Amino acid sequence: MKFLVCISLVPDTTTKISFVDNDTKFNNDKVQWILNPYDEWYALVRALELKEANGGTVTVVNVGPAANDQVIRKALAIGADDAIRIDGSDDLDSYGIAANIAAVAKEGAYDLVLLGKETISYNGSNIGGMVAEILGQPFISYATSLDLNGNTAKISREIEGGKEIVEANAPFVLSAAKGMAEQRIPNMKGIMQAKTKPLKVVPATATPTLTSTVKYELPPAKAAVKLISPDNVEELVTLLHNEAKVI
Amino acid sequence: MSVLFLIDVVKGQVKKDGLEAASYAAAIANQLGTEAVGLALGTINDSQLAELGEYGAKKVLHVADAALDNFDSGVYTSVVAEVAKSAGASVIVISQNSTGKAVAPRLSARLQAGLVSGAVALPDTSNGFVVKKTAFSGKAFAYVKVETDVKIVGLVPNAFGVVKTGGSASVEAASANIPSSGVKVLEVSRAVGDTLPLPEAELVVSAGRGMKGPENWGIIEDLAKSLGATTACSRPVADIGWRPHHEHVGQTGVAIRPNLYIAIGISGAIQHLAGVNQSKVIVVINKDPEAPFFKAADYGIIGDAFEVVPKLTEAIKKFKAAQ
Ligand SMILES: Cc1cc2nc3c(=O)[nH]c(=O)nc-3n(C[C@H](O)[C@H](O)[C@H](O)COP(=O)(O)OP(=O)(O)OC[C@H]3O[C@@H](n4cnc5c(N)ncnc54)[C@H](O)[C@@H]3O)c2cc1C
Ligand SMILES: Nc1ncnc2c1ncn2[C@@H]1O[C@H](COP(=O)(O)O)[C@@H](O)[C@H]1O
Numbered sequence: 001m002k003f004l005v006c007i008s009l010v011p012d013t014t015t016k017i018s019f020v021d022n023d024t025k026f027n028n029d030k031v032q033w034i035l036n037p038y039d040e041w042y043a044l045v046r047a048l049e050l051k052e053a054n055g056g057t058v059t060v061v062n063v064g065p066a067a068n069d070q071v072i073r074k075a076l077a078i079g080a081d082d083a084i085r086i087d088g089s090d091d092l093d094s095y096g097i098a099a100n101i102a103a104v105a106k107e108g109a110y111d112l113v114l115l116g117k118e119t120i121s122y123n124g125s126n127i128g129g130m131v132a133e134i135l136g137q138p139f140i141s142y143a144t145s146l147d148l149n150g151n152t153a154k155i156s157r158e159i160e161g162g163k164e165i166v167e168a169n170a171p172f173v174l175s176a177a178k179g180m181a182e183q184r185i186p187n188m189k190g191i192m193q194a195k196t197k198p199l200k201v202v203p204a205t206a207t208p209t210l211t212s213t214v215k216y217e218l219p220p221a222k223a224a225v226k227l228i229s230p231d232n233v234e235e236l237v238t239l240l241h242n243e244a245k246v247i
Numbered sequence: 248m249s250v251l252f253l254i255d256v257v258k259g260q261v262k263k264d265g266l267e268a269a270s271y272a273a274a275i276a277n278q279l280g281t282e283a284v285g286l287a288l289g290t291i292n293d294s295q296l297a298e299l300g301e302y303g304a305k306k307v308l309h310v311a312d313a314a315l316d317n318f319d320s321g322v323y324t325s326v327v328a329e330v331a332k333s334a335g336a337s338v339i340v341i342s343q344n345s346t347g348k349a350v351a352p353r354l355s356a357r358l359q360a361g362l363v364s365g366a367v368a369l370p371d372t373s374n375g376f377v378v379k380k381t382a383f384s385g386k387a388f389a390y391v392k393v394e395t396d397v398k399i400v401g402l403v404p405n406a407f408g409v410v411k412t413g414g415s416a417s418v419e420a421a422s423a424n425i426p427s428s429g430v431k432v433l434e435v436s437r438a439v440g441d442t443l444p445l446p447e448a449e450l451v452v453s454a455g456r457g458m459k460g461p462e463n464w465g466i467i468e469d470l471a472k473s474l475g476a477t478t479a480c481s482r483p484v485a486d487i488g489w490r491p492h493h494e495h496v497g498q499t500g501v502a503i504r505p506n507l508y509i510a511i512g513i514s515g516a517i518q519h520l521a522g523v524n525q526s527k528v529i530v531v532i533n534k535d536p537e538a539p540f541f542k543a544a545d546y547g548i549i550g551d552a553f554e555v556v557p558k559l560t561e562a563i564k565k566f567k568a569a570q
Contacts, residue, residue: 178492210393227549
């Protein structure tokens with residue numbers, strides 16, 4: 001089976017967020033970029049486990065600038081066979097990213113396209129559904145487990161108010177949520193091998209722009225906490241009712 | 248022209264998300280001088296759909312085919328796209344729950360209509376169509392302009408609220424071609440709890456490693472019950488199996504924005520805050536005055552959870568009884 005895992009880069013989870021150019025651009029200064037946890041911990045690791053069990057190849061794909069290569073190599077160190085970077089500018093919207101990923105997926109005739117459930121930077125959950133639609137394939141979102149029997153997959157996934165177990169035949173697109181696999185830490189051998197694994201760069205193709213970000217904003221600073229004595233919890237109840245009006 | 252909103256139907260009932268989508272769509276329709284039209288898929292009683300009029304819908308279209316009782320993003324997208332075209336929808340509102348998050352992007356690609364997911368406020372329509380959305384795990388907001396004629400908005404649950412305006416909606420049967428699904432559903436399990444699921448909950452009581460062990464969660468559940476709140480937890484607590492995974496909130500868990508979030512024995516790590524910092528009011532109970540969570544809190548009690556929480560539960564019960 002040929003797996004294509006979409007990996008995105010996000011600011012490290014402890015990053016303090018700020019903006020430049022009149023709040024129109026994210027401030028990249030001193031930001032440490034990491035693989036999006038959902039992509040790395042769940043989508044990539046599960047693809048590797050299935051490859052190890054049944055054979056096949058795992059390719060990772062990222063849409064982004066050359067500066068991403070170093071982090072993309074981490075996915076190779078964890079165990080992916082090769083990588084494709086679609087050389088895209090920061091200005092691509094979700095649809096532009098999805099259309100470019102779909103083109104690569106089609107060209108390489110991958111059996112399964114795996115993504116994370118969302119990027120922790122944009123929180124869109126957009127790319128998976130768009131890729132599936134462009135490819136005309138089923139989209140199984142929020143999968144918490146994925147098992148393969150030949151071409152047939154059994155998947156559990158989260159749905160509104162519960163869970164379901166579904167079956168689908170490859171090819172399809174799947175987004176991975178917590179539960180799918182356990183995080184893997186790359187070892188020394190993996191890191192050495194990653195240096196020589198293929199990382200192919202292809203140009204992004206022009207796509208229609210459906211949306212554009214015009215401005216960013218930080219939430220207003222919180223006022224100082226109001227402390228209440230542990231011996232006077234009634235006061236908290238009163239404040240929640242009269243002042244905060246939430247109960 | 249119309250503002251179409253997708254109604255969430257689970258087990259033949261309109262969910263709270265659906266009422267909120269109606270309220271939000273009605274407010275946009277008002278802004279644009281047009282009407283809010285609902286779309287319900289699958290088995291549901293039409294009299295229930297008519298009640299959406301109270302939340303501002305003028306009309307509800309119902310594609311009643313039972314094949315739509317099972318959710319598949321491909322099938323739903325096809326049906327919504329067809330109805331949206333025939334209803335002349337210029338804006339489509341979809342609630343950002345697990346159904347909506349799978350349908351909205353497919354629909355965007357199908358209709359070549361720009362999608363803003365994670366919307367937390369009404370669009371600014373004074374110059375184009377600009378929507379405020381959450382970004383960077385709730386650490387910031389982005390304003391996204393939709394460049395296409397048809398616009399799709401993915402609304403974050405509990406961001407706009409349910410607004411009852413009064414009114415009535417007509418319910419019309421609608422038909423659409425229903426393609427076959429590439430996904431076969433083998434098993435569905437839906438918990439019918441007596442509290443709202445986390446993303447929709449208005450009141451949340453959450454606890455962390457400070458509780459020492461799963462056997463101590465009784466006082467957390469009692470507090471939640473006294474408020475009618477949903478329970479949540481920090482990540483390590485779910486990881487070690489003290490609590491179920493679906494309760495895990497934060498950057499790598501569920502992101503929520505309830506009206507009230509009570510955090511007990513949780514330190515307030517940045518990754519935890521990322522999932523809860525959009526709560527309207529935060530109460531922190533922690534025995535360590537230096538716990539970082541106090542910086543993000545509106546109200547705080549420095550004290551031992553094992554003493555404070557039962558007292559708080561009693562105080563709330565008394566308050567409720569006096570109401
Ligand atoms: C990439 C990444 C992603 C992450 N994502 C998440 C996420 O999504 N959600 C999440 O929650 N975490 C996440 N984490 C983990 C996060 O960094 C913290 O480790 C975690 O939130 C700590 O959980 P806690 O507050 O329950 O435990 P602790 O940090 O151990 O805090 C326990 C608190 O309880 C207090 N306490 C102890 N005894 C009592 C008592 N008797 N009464 C009152 N208070 C008491 C202590 O003072 C302390 O503040 C992530 C970490 C990483 C690296
Ligand atoms: N620039 C990108 N390159 C490759 N994959 C991406 C990119 N952006 C997002 N993805 C994938 O799409 C998923 C959902 O992203 P999003 O729609 O932004 O929440 C992520 O978890 C990744 O798997």
